[in-house]
Amino acid sequence: MSGRRGLGAPWRRRRPLRTRLALAASAAVALVAVGVCTAAFVIIRYAMGHQLELNLTQSATLVMQQNRGEGPSVVAGECRYLAAPACSQIVPADPAADPSRPYLLPVTDATREVAAGRHAAYYSEFTLHGRPARMLTQHFRDGMAVQVALRADTVEKGVRQAAWMLTAVGGAGVLLAAALGYWVSRTGLAPVARLTAAAERIAATRDAGHRIELPAGPPGREDELTRLAASFNTMLGELEQSVTAQRRLVADASHELRTPLTALRTNAELLARADRLTEAQRDRASAALGRQLREVTTLVNDLIELARDEEPQPLVEEVRPAALLEHAAAAAREHWPAIAFTVRTDARAAADSVPGVPARLARLLSNLLDNAAKFSPPGGPVEAELTAPPGALEITVRDHGPGIAAEDLPHVFDRFYRARAARTLPGSGLGLAMARQIARAHRAELTAERAPGGGALFRLRFPR
Numbered sequence: 001m002s003g004r005r006g007l008g009a010p011w012r013r014r015r016p017l018r019t020r021l022a023l024a025a026s027a028a029v030a031l032v033a034v035g036v037c038t039a040a041f042v043i044i045r046y047a048m049g050h051q052l053e054l055n056l057t058q059s060a061t062l063v064m065q066q067n068r069g070e071g072p073s074v075v076a077g078e079c080r081y082l083a084a085p086a087c088s089q090i091v092p093a094d095p096a097a098d099p100s101r102p103y104l105l106p107v108t109d110a111t112r113e114v115a116a117g118r119h120a121a122y123y124s125e126f127t128l129h130g131r132p133a134r135m136l137t138q139h140f141r142d143g144m145a146v147q148v149a150l151r152a153d154t155v156e157k158g159v160r161q162a163a164w165m166l167t168a169v170g171g172a173g174v175l176l177a178a179a180l181g182y183w184v185s186r187t188g189l190a191p192v193a194r195l196t197a198a199a200e201r202i203a204a205t206r207d208a209g210h211r212i213e214l215p216a217g218p219p220g221r222e223d224e225l226t227r228l229a230a231s232f233n234t235m236l237g238e239l240e241q242s243v244t245a246q247r248r249l250v251a252d253a254s255h256e257l258r259t260p261l262t263a264l265r266t267n268a269e270l271l272a273r274a275d276r277l278t279e280a281q282r283d284r285a286s287a288a289l290g291r292q293l294r295e296v297t298t299l300v301n302d303l304i305e306l307a308r309d310e311e312p313q314p315l316v317e318e319v320r321p322a323a324l325l326e327h328a329a330a331a332a333r334e335h336w337p338a339i340a341f342t343v344r345t346d347a348r349a350a351a352d353s354v355p356g357v358p359a360r361l362a363r364l365l366s367n368l369l370d371n372a373a374k375f376s377p378p379g380g381p382v383e384a385e386l387t388a389p390p391g392a393l394e395i396t397v398r399d400h401g402p403g404i405a406a407e408d409l410p411h412v413f414d415r416f417y418r419a420r421a422a423r424t425l426p427g428s429g430l431g432l433a434m435a436r437q438i439a440r441a442h443r444a445e446l447t448a449e450r451a452p453g454g455g456a457l458f459r460l461r462f463p464r
Contacts, residue, residue: 033173
């Protein structure tokens, strides 16, 4: 069995799925058709044979009723014709009592046993005048048996005709099964064919905007292939968004890098002719070159950080947000000495911790505090607060600057997006995008809103 399976498996793997499905459906329907025809043949043959035996039983009963006082003899012998009554004869248990006229039907030792009452009635088959016949031997009275026979060629002919008719019906059923199998495979695999065509088209054109048409129907009652096509469309949508975001990232990054790289080249060329510059001009060009190098380095590092989807698991540890917020605020005070940073920590949240990468979470908080300080007026406050609402730990950072315009609110976390009011300020537009990515990598939620009374409010929520 295993050898046959091993030989058949490569053949099945080489066949297309449509061919295998058509063969499977055809084989299933063909087996049913052949099984039904076989069962019908068996039933017809049994019914016709049983009817012949019933006729023999009725004929034997009639002979016994009409010849109760008769001795051994041939009662009727014209059964060579189909319309004639059954051939019948009475046979004694003792061969010495046989009549002088020879018997028409064959008499055997079993016949004498039935006449003597030592053997049950039985049916037998023999040839009568060159025709097949069936005979019933039955006990008549003490020491006597009665034998009746009928031609059986009509039954055999009917059985043969039924066999030919059922064979034709079975063959037609097999052909119909093949046609149905092909139709089922073609219709059932049509969505798969569309999936294949869509995948091949996307691979050839690299256009993820193609979609598979779904059949109209009530929602929630789709079949498996329709749901597969819908899932494939969803995957294509995600792929299209990913490709679009990747292209936009490359375009935005090239745009953002063009200006500092141009400035770097200008200052480098200027410093190459340092012998023509005064000392003050050289110092100014060197300072500008160093500042631009730091900006490009920061931008490249930010792009590398944004390319990371998840945090390395070996670096994850339990981090206390309270200590991390204090450390980030202390660093922000050194970087923004003109801004008043205040930190408030709820006593219930002071000792709580969350799993995360400390350096990445510190970068997230630093970005939020730097963004708040950037938009705060000189001497303005930036307020950070750690609270413990039910089921979460929450950090809020608020500034008292101009706030976020309504048209800018949906885009504040987009890469390289800079509001109109921020285009004159330093930065690359990646800080908040990086903050949200770090938050999502830590299963946290970062949102932005307009603070009551003015300013912007950023809310970072860690689930318990």
